[in-house]
Amino acid sequence: MKLELRKIKVTDLALGNEMKFENGLLTIDPQVIIDGLKDDVNVKDVRVDIAKPGDKTRIIPVKDVIEPRVKVEGTGNGFPGVTTKMEQLGSGLVNVLSGAAIVTIGDIVGFQEGVIDMWGEGAKWTPFSTTYNIVVDISVADGLQPHDHETTVRIAGLRAAEIVGEVARDLTSDEVEVYEMGNIFEETNKYPDLPKVLYVEMLISQGLLHDGYIYGVNSQKILPTLIHPNEELDGAVISGNCVAACDKITTYQHQNNSSIIDLYNRHGKDINFMGVILTPELTTLEGKFRTCDYTAKLCKTLGADGVIISEEGYGNPDSDLLMICKRLEDSGIKTVLITDECSGWDGMSQPLADTTKEAVAVVSAGNVSHVVNLPPADKVLGNPEAIATLAGGWEGCLNDDGSMKCELNAVIGSTSEIGYHNLTVKLY
């Protein structure tokens, strides 16, 4: 499989009367997005705004972030199985509006959506303060049931990314990232002495606002499955998630999965990167045993020497993470885990909900309860009051002057457990 991502660098963003890209400036005509999304009868209203790095703008409550792209060669434009017809992803040429992002906002039913601050103190805690954000506020038809409401907003965000991505169809750029890999046997013949490595990506799979989707299939319904890394980089995995904002994997982060990219960078040098196993995080004990056994079995069947396991969310999925780790280590497969911690405001509490002595190599992406103080914004996109009910906020945490105090829990992507951001924890 060979996937080429042609990166068209977005270095400025504006609203205007047409959709166009010139010398780094991406111009968005809100009406084009509004008309496109209102094709869905469940979408009642759409507002489009922009937020640029450095703007004193706060975006809240954020549901998903998506990278605008268009596939110009090969099968599978858009998000097959969700917004477009089913086609095989992972090969071809994709034009990427790199540096731009669709950010969807709008109240749903949950308490899990997050905050993005584009400037100052808040900016350093989220990777999405450095993207040029096209903020799409979606309200749905009256009387829509919560599950349909979530689906409507999820799909509207993906559709908005496709609409904006179309701007890039005829553009070109010298910067092309190539992701190419033969089948497992070919790669192993090429690199017979390199250790064979798999990446296990765990996906929250717990019901409304807590599911990932693979080619449109709810991850709740699957057995752990092997997927080519290119498929995920090409849009096969999307977020239907509003777990705590800090560590949910947004669609953007699936499209740019940092664990996949960093493993790819070592492929053929230090390791033989064989593929990705997507593993649902189920809530029942039987489900956990089934998926953890099955994941370990896939790793063994494929002859892995080493595995990176990334978690999504915290609490009960800590058990899945450590169960998979134990099974692999007991089979002689070396693991590295990526997780975050719930160590409390003071950092004095035990960080995980479960423990196993086999987990000797763990990367910590930060304490979700770390408290940050965010100064008032000049402009708020969305509803600043939402912080009172977000995971990581509380009633009274928004001050009259617009400043607020919240936990990293509420900040999108801050403690990303696919290692997308650069926080860690030190013992003091």
Added chain:
Amino acid sequence: MTYKVLYYVNQFFGQIGGEEKADIAPILKNEKIGPAMGFEQLLGGEAEVVATLICGDNYFNEHEEEALKFIIDAVSEVNPDIVVAGPAFNAGRYGMACAGVATHVFDELGIPVVTGMYKENPAVDHCKAKAIVVEVSDSAAGMRNALPVMAKITKKILKKEELGMPKEEGYFPQGKRLTVFSNERGSERAVKMLVARLKGEDFETELPMPVFDKVEPAAAIKDIKKAKIALITSGGIVPSGNPDRIQSASAQKWGKYNIKDIESLKGGYYTIHGGYDPVYANEFPDRVAPLDILKKYEKEGEIGEIFEYFYTTTGTGTSVGNSITFGVEIGKELMDAGVDGAILTST
């Protein structure tokens, strides 16, 4: 303005005497005695040791309550900016006295404390979470090396400068897991760590596995038909409007609500929990906290009675530290009310 330091030593370093004087009661002297003299020089004029507290090691350990009362009163009276104790090296009783002073001064007066101990001194574990405990050698021969480190840290604390990593500064980790920025994103660190493991090279985990407490289950209820049963949930079920403003994640409090006169939570309650699909719980909150079934059992005589208050909080992301506090507080109320058993539901 120079900062005020109060120094604590035992009878030996307080120049009163050796083991034969170990039972002297605490005294406060408005002068610098023993290590306090050298310590003040190391502060370079930025702070002054205004008084020295001296207490016999045996006295402290055998009359801790009286000793602490005197010491806390004395510290309140002197009202220093910081208290420095020891260093106690590997001395067990002296270490326990320094630890006792450190934890009580910090907890009761909120005054920071710096002390010094040898790594195997059992007192380290008693106070390292509250005080800054500098790692020193096992005997008084290490005094000359210990004091500069203690003085440097003391000055930083007085000037409200951030302390560096425990290893760099020379103190024992307090057990605080602080979030900091790394030069590399998490995935890069993970791949590096895996490659190191596969090559058999050294690597350091960023998260040593926690050690869990084990809770002994209570004895079985002898007669369930007479038992008073309480209902508790971490599923975030609260009265509509969330009157006590319990957080939807990382709870900082719990609530209790009178359920004496209702047959079910339906209608008046909903969930504010941020970690699960709320639709079905909002439809029928008894799915999370089964009051309806308990009421039925109560009527049918299957249980004695239901305790009139229902306890609730949010489990998701709530720190174990907070959970322990909630558990102790709720447990005490249930004990006081003569509750025999509780149904705890999580989500």
